[in-house]
Amino acid sequence: MTEILEKRAVSTLSAERAEHTMGVVKECLRIGRAFLGEEHMKDLEYAALLHDITKEYTQEEHIEVCRKYSYELSRYDLLAKGVMHSISASLVAKHEYGMSDEICNAVRYHTTGRADMTLYEKILYIADLTEEGRKEKIFRQMRCAVTRQIINNKDIQERYYNLDKILFLAMNSGLTELLKSYRFIHMDTIEARNYYLAVCNDKV
Numbered sequence: 449m450t451e452i453l454e455k456r457a458v459s460t461l462s463a464e465r466a467e468h469t470m471g472v473v474k475e476c477l478r479i480g481r482a483f484l485g486e487e488h489m490k491d492l493e494y495a496a497l498l499h500d501i502t503k504e505y506t507q508e509e510h511i512e513v514c515r516k517y518s519y520e521l522s523r524y525d526l527l528a529k530g531v532m533h534s535i536s537a538s539l540v541a542k543h544e545y546g547m548s549d550e551i552c553n554a555v556r557y558h559t560t561g562r563a564d565m566t567l568y569e570k571i572l573y574i575a576d577l578t579e580e581g582r583k584e585k586i587f588r589q590m591r592c593a594v595t596r597q598i599i600n601n602k603d604i605q606e607r608y609y610n611l612d613k614i615l616f617l618a619m620n621s622g623l624t625e626l627l628k629s630y631r632f633i634h635m636d637t638i639e640a641r642n643y644y645l646a647v648c649n650d651k652v
């Protein structure tokens with residue numbers, strides 16, 4: 449399956465995005481191994497390989513995939529254009545490759561996040577931003593935080609706490625960027641950010 453998904457990524461995505469995808473695979477495994485056993489690594493690899501598989505579709509193509517698999521798009525889904533690829537990619541993961549709900553949900557929420565995310569969802573959300581191909585300062589800082597506060601941290605409880613903290617900081621800065629550029633913000637993004645703000649303040 450890995451080979452099939454890699455081939456699809458390389459043959460249907462631009463070279464840059466295919467490279468990003470392979471970077472996310474590597475980063476998902478790096479973060480994943482700090483929390484999970486080897487038996488979970490294939491799932492994380494599949495989620496990473498599929499997360500942006502429809503990223504280069506047009507809006508019409510996203511809508512067509514949703515229609516084909518009877519997914520009812522909300523008004524927010526349609527307005528938050530950056531979110532459409534995570535919806536269509538999760539449908540492709542489920543219906544074309546028979547991926548589990550856990551994998552599909554990681555793909556589905558890699559852009560917006562959501563309240564009370566699963567470990568797979570958190571790992572893919574963060575790995576998408578901290579893969580080594582992302583050179584901007586903010587992402588390099590996040591990658592260093594992952595290394596220092598998670599990978600090199602011997603205390604497993606602290607790793608979980610720091611994962612939520614990094615997740616919150618990533619959501620908060622993503623939201624700031626959306627506001628600055630006057631872009632539509634999906635309700636899942638707002639709920640996710642508020643949820644993890646509360647988690648980091650011990651309020652959930």
Ligand SMILES: [Fe+2]
Nearest residue numbers: 499500503559
């Ligand atoms: Fe994406």
Ligand SMILES: [Fe+2]
Nearest residue numbers: 468499500576
């Ligand atoms: Fe991505």
